[in-house]
């Protein structure tokens with residue numbers, strides 16, 4: 022029998038980093054055991070048994086005084102061979118669940134942040150010949166920070182510094198990436214049963230594919246046999262097989278399999294299949310979101326896996342545009358599954374998995390000059406990246422404000438985020454490699470990438486070893502029994518070899534008897550360990566003398582020096598068993614706590630999914646309405662202004678054609694109806710304004726920034742930047758209250774209608790699902806009968822998060838207006854829309870508990886928009902001019918009227934077509 026412990030030390034892994042700047046991936050590096058040949062049986066017999074290395078007794082020292090990690094073989098009474106690794110008893114024990122041994126072993130914490138490394142590629146030829154300057158500076162001394170100089174508003178300089186777990190400068194070689202990013206540690210963790218995701222994120226042409234795969238054209242060659250520019254995937258595959266092979270044949274076998282898929286135009290395809298059939302993404306409680314029809318290939322050796330990668334690479338969709346001749350037009354995911362059968366009977370498998378995700382890059386149409394089919398691809402890419410950004414923002418927001426700050430994480434908004442759900446805020450270990458160009462003409466995009474990367478850094482995952490909890494518990498018990506038996510047998514042999522039974526005054530247990538059993542405090546103390554049928558050569562000992570073998574020996578052999586070490590060993594073994602027994606108890610209670618927690622999480626998650634379903638349904642309708650209209654910023658501006666106008670003057674809006682039948686899904690009125698509460702309005706505005714930003718960038722013009730906040734009362738306040746606000750204040754700012762029309766009452770009515778419509782459509786949807794049980798659904802069907810569920814929804818309040826939410830710092834207390842710029846004369850009443858001064862207060866709901874929040878992905882509290890990585894340039898007219906004209910007209914008319922100028926003025930103001938105009942230029 023040979024030893025089987027894999028040997029590897031990662032201690033030199035990141036040695037190229039200066040000590041103070043080394044990426045902080047955890048505590049000390051993993052030190053694995055060394056191969057060792059067990060001593061002959063006789064030698065083993067006479068040696069002290071190796072003890073635990075963990076939190077139990079310290080490992081023994083070898084003859085040279087070094088700690089040994091030798092493999093020891095013990096033959097159990099049953100004749101089975103028990104293997105002990107790391108030189109001790111602990112090797113018999115199963116992993117103490119993901120929360121204990123494996124986590125410790127891999128320097129993984131129970132809550133582990135996503136690791137973020139930024140890679141700055143070198144300037145390319147186009148940038149150099151184009152005279153671009155360096156906008157990104159990497160520090161030579163500190164490899165965790167970088168600085169970017171992006172142009173700020175109105176050409177002002179906007180230098181920002183970011184810190185990450187690591188920064189790879191332009192000079193970083195491909196061969197350094199694996200170690201510099203701590204990927205070998207992640208791969209070890211995957212072999213131990215963790216799920217790991219490594220994903221590359223960044224602008225088009227920033228080096229994502231180069232970093233992940235190397236040169237794709239080389240890799241896709243049938244004759245490919247390794248390349249110096251190989252990326253993370255290839256090198257990781259090599260490392261994995263090396264690690265597996267190093268374990269030796271006697272180690273628990275690892276089965277490697279792989280799949281390769283891509284998400285193209287929001288459809289999922291199997292890159293290992295010839296047919297281009299779309300695959301569905303499904304959800305179940307066990308596996309979360311997954312693709313059941315994806316082909317998974319067995320990869321017995323490294324060549325098999327390389328073939329899978331090469332084949333998938335050939336099938337991946339690429340296209341050429343101005344910024345990248347070989348631009349990935351899809352998000353691709355290579356998944357390597359490594360299942361390890363662990364345990365005496367290989368009864369407890371661990372399901373490790375590594376996903377390598379190469380995201381398509383965000384693109385600015387004006388830079389890439391894409392048209393036709395490629396434009397469609399660009400839209401789809403940007404859309405799913407936008408959703409990814411929303412998920413990252415929401416998760417980061419949740420981390421910042423405690424677990425309940427954001428009840429809804431929009432994973433279900435795209436296939437990409439569904440498949441990455443486990444990696445973002447889930448139970449996987451994740452590494453984001455954010456790729457950026459250093460050139461000044463990409464500074465805006467780089468800043469945006471860095472901002473998202475900085476947010477992603479705050480996301481915390483809860484890594485868990487993927488094995489069945491019940492199986493693990495059973496295996497634990499089985500192994501513990503095996504351990505105790507083996508230990509018992511070992512000690513028995515030790516005693517036998519010392520022939521202590523022949524010593525006067527000793528009474529030994531037979532192999533069947535357990536002389537090391539803990540003394541039972543409830544049992545009569547007089548009993549001796551005298552197995553039936555064993556004739557003691559000695560006279561019977563007196564009661565009370567032989568409570569344990571140790572005391573028996575000590576009592577019967579006073580002054581016998583030769584037996585003392587033996588007594589000490591027995592003593593130690595007793596202590597050890599007592600500690601194991603305590604450890605066992607601790608584990609039992611930990612297991613039950615974990616099971617309870619798991620149940621709680623499952624229930625919570627199911628509730629969250631129900632809520633998500635409800636919200637998604639509403640959101641889809643809003644997005645559908647927006648889809649065709651969002652073609653030009655001007656159009657959007659009009660939608661927005663008409664929307665506000667309709668909010669303020671629903672009757673006039675209807676007459677003037679702003680409002681349309683609610684049956685028409687593509688009009689402003691529909692949007693208004695949809696925005697039935699502050700939360701939705703916020704989300705809608707966030708999406709809308711971000712789209713404005715994207716479109717606005719295409720047209721140059723004088724820049725003006727916009728801040729927006731929404732207070733807890735549901736009031737949306739849009740505030741132009743200070744200088745513009747001052748200009749507005751200096752202008753006409755009479756106190757002008759429009760006809761007292763409560764936005765609340767109008768919206769409350771619409772809200773009611775909307776609820777009815779919603780109830781109907783949900784009923785229809787429920788009917789559909791019940792009529793068509795085979796329909797492709799991503800979420801599990803509700804256990805309730807659809808009709809009953811729909812009826813219940815009508816009576817129940819809208820599902821909200823179970824947890825309370827910590828108000829954001831920017832939020833004012835309930836019922837008050839957020840502190841913000843208001844021109845003189847603006848109404849103080851939050852329910853009264855005030856026009857004519859650049860301030861619009863909008864109170865769409867008076868529902869308790871539905872606090873609003875800043876628009877996700879776009880506006881962060883009252884910070885300038887540029888902070889969120891999106892620069893929106895807006896010129897707000899705010900109705901001031903119209904108001905002035907209206908006021909003038911009103912005064913003129915009032916000359917001949919009985920009602921007086923003030924009343925007429927109000928009437929006039931009430932018909933000003935736009936309470937808030939957005940003119941988008943930049």
Ligand SMILES: Nc1ncnc2c1ncn2[C@@H]1O[C@H](COP(=O)(O)OP(=O)(O)OP(=O)(O)O)[C@@H](O)[C@H]1O
Nearest residue numbers: 142143225226227228229230231345348349381382
């Ligand atoms: N670190 C680097 N060193 C040398 N060349 C690089 C580096 N990073 C990227 N490149 C080169 O830059 C070009 C664009 O890189 P790549 O295709 O990886 O970008 P990408 O981010 O994947 O783009 P897309 O999102 O459009 O697919 C390629 O020719 C690649 O070889």
